[in-house]
Amino acid sequence: MSSTPAIHRENGTLYIEGVSCSALAKQYGTPLYVYSRRALTEAYNAYASSGAKVHVAVKANSNLGVLSLFARLGAGFDIVTGGELARVLAAGGKASNVVFSGVGKSADEMRYALREGVKCFNVESAPELERLNDVAGEMGLKAPVSLRVNPDVDPKTHPYISTGLKGNKFGVAFSDALGTYKRAQEMPHVQVSGIDCHIGSQITDIAPYLDALDRVLDLVAKLKAEGVPIAHIDVGGGLGIDYGNGDAPPKTEQFVSTIISRIHEQEPTAEVWFEPGRSLLGNAGVLLTTVEYLKPGEEKNFCIVDAGMNDLARPSMYDAFHDIVPVVETAERGEDAASTNGVDGGATTWEIVGPVCESGDWLGHDRALAVQPGDVLAILSAGAYGFTMASNYNTRPRPAELVVDGETVHVVRERETVQSLFAGEHLI
Numbered sequence: 001m002s003s004t005p006a007i008h009r010e011n012g013t014l015y016i017e018g019v020s021c022s023a024l025a026k027q028y029g030t031p032l033y034v035y036s037r038r039a040l041t042e043a044y045n046a047y048a049s050s051g052a053k054v055h056v057a058v059k060a061n062s063n064l065g066v067l068s069l070f071a072r073l074g075a076g077f078d079i080v081t082g083g084e085l086a087r088v089l090a091a092g093g094k095a096s097n098v099v100f101s102g103v104g105k106s107a108d109e110m111r112y113a114l115r116e117g118v119k120c121f122n123v124e125s126a127p128e129l130e131r132l133n134d135v136a137g138e139m140g141l142k143a144p145v146s147l148r149v150n151p152d153v154d155p156k157t158h159p160y161i162s163t164g165l166k167g168n169k170f171g172v173a174f175s176d177a178l179g180t181y182k183r184a185q186e187m188p189h190v191q192v193s194g195i196d197c198h199i200g201s202q203i204t205d206i207a208p209y210l211d212a213l214d215r216v217l218d219l220v221a222k223l224k225a226e227g228v229p230i231a232h233i234d235v236g237g238g239l240g241i242d243y244g245n246g247d248a249p250p251k252t253e254q255f256v257s258t259i260i261s262r263i264h265e266q267e268p269t270a271e272v273w274f275e276p277g278r279s280l281l282g283n284a285g286v287l288l289t290t291v292e293y294l295k296p297g298e299e300k301n302f303c304i305v306d307a308g309m310n311d312l313a314r315p316s317m318y319d320a321f322h323d324i325v326p327v328v329e330t331a332e333r334g335e336d337a338a339s340t341n342g343v344d345g346g347a348t349t350w351e352i353v354g355p356v357c358e359s360g361d362w363l364g365h366d367r368a369l370a371v372q373p374g375d376v377l378a379i380l381s382a383g384a385y386g387f388t389m390a391s392n393y394n395t396r397p398r399p400a401e402l403v404v405d406g407e408t409v410h411v412v413r414e415r416e417t418v419q420s421l422f423a424g425e426h427l428i
């Protein structure tokens, strides 16, 4: 593999592998999601080379083309709905490689997952366990389960993406876990297979994982003493990425090997499972957008672009930072854009905002950029929780999605048409 990063500059122009982002914007229009096959492959291999079992969190990026690449790499998948299972199967993934997480599994979703033969249900509550036992019983099957336990540790991330605290809706409370496992052991239609824990997302420090793991390993020892077999330990996902704002998460290889050795110290035969999403996909994708208007003002200068909160929800939803860069650097364009946009002084900072009718429709605050209408900007680190969180608010068709593989461009999702947005609606 080449040592040039998959997303890089050549003569001042941003490239995804062998294809320039200018050319992509011109040919396919903006807003446009572009993913690099090489970047996601490298991110996957950083996990998989350890021998751990990797289940790609489908909710981070559920495009069929993207999932098909992971399926070919031999990945498993972590799903939270029946819809995501259908996507995995349509992309060529195997149900026998799927773990089913989520707090609100319906009986229909359980039936579907049992019929297809998923590898494990990550059960998040006692009533869910009862329901799963009933549903599997009706079908004459035994459901493989692990309990998602809530270790009550603070992952020190955004409150909306922390999931392992007592006050979160996720998982079985730590104090109830032993009792719930014992109950599972008595059930005729569930089969205990392992234990699971997922404490949050965009975690940039390994310490909360080790804290959670200590608690989980304590529990595993108790479970074994009670005769409950724990063949796998699933440490969830959540490893953060560098969004370009100073976060410095550990390298995947280092993170994975630290976790595995800690588990194997105590449980040398346990299989170790991961459920990463963001750390596989986040930095493998960008969102390209075109500058529509510049609106310099007394207090703020607005740079209005053609992508909005409906295309990329993370800034408005989590106050998240995404680096925003010009696709063609100013020096290469041969002019000083800042001097021609009506604002004095080259060092202009901009509020990068979308066209959606909400003041919360912003993509970046206070960005120093030399821009002109018509320029294409790249919103970086948009490969995870980008398209999957997009909506049609303001009747905006969702962007096209591309996968670049070397010099080859695959359209893995066509841009939506306005017609398709109201195809299922009816006049009275």
Ligand SMILES: *Cc1c(COP(=O)(O)O)cnc(C)c1O
Residues within 6 Å of the ligand: 057, 059, 060, 078, 080, 101, 102, 198, 200, 201, 202, 236, 237, 238, 239, 275, 276, 277, 278, 279, 384
């Ligand atoms: C969202 C989610 C993940 C993936 O989290 P990332 O932060 O994207 O790695 C893994 N497991 C479960 C249960 C999840 O809900």
